[in-house]
Amino acid sequence: MRRIMIDSAKCDGCKSCSLACMQAHRETPGTIYDLDVTDCANESRNFIYKNQKGGYTPLFCRHCDKPECVMSCMSGALTKDEKTGHVQYDETKCGSCFMCVMNCPYGVLKPDEKTGMKIIKCDFCIGKGEDPSCVKACPKEAIWVEEV
Secondary structure: OEEEEEOHHHOOOOOHHHHHHHHHHOOOOOOHHHOOOOOHHHOOOOEEEEOOOOOEEEEOOOOOOOOHHHHHOOOOOEEEOOOOOOEEEOOOOOOOOOHHHHHOOOOOOEEOOOOOOOEEOOOOOOOOOOOOHHHHHOOOOOEEEEEO
């Protein structure tokens, strides 16, 4: 199984990973240069927070071994692919109860700002290339994909 790994000590808070995520999931085609970061349709699935020590903490979906989000999803919209280890989301099954948001121990799931009816969650950029866009965009190599 492949997982996104993080070395917070290398992160300088540039948010290149977040911008790459927004670009990879944007609804309208275009380049990073015309990406409207204020448009709620272009939400990032990862987050960078300034921590109490003055450094930065990247937060990504951990695609947990025993995901609380999957166990709390009453509609079956969230499932764990046993082959890849990724937690997958089917928005057509989502009942918008947001139990997954409340139960994620890392706080990385959130309701989308555009409709408020589905969640925003890392999809590991499945179908968009070999490695997730965020990994390819990190200039400090603070995030990478590793076989676990």
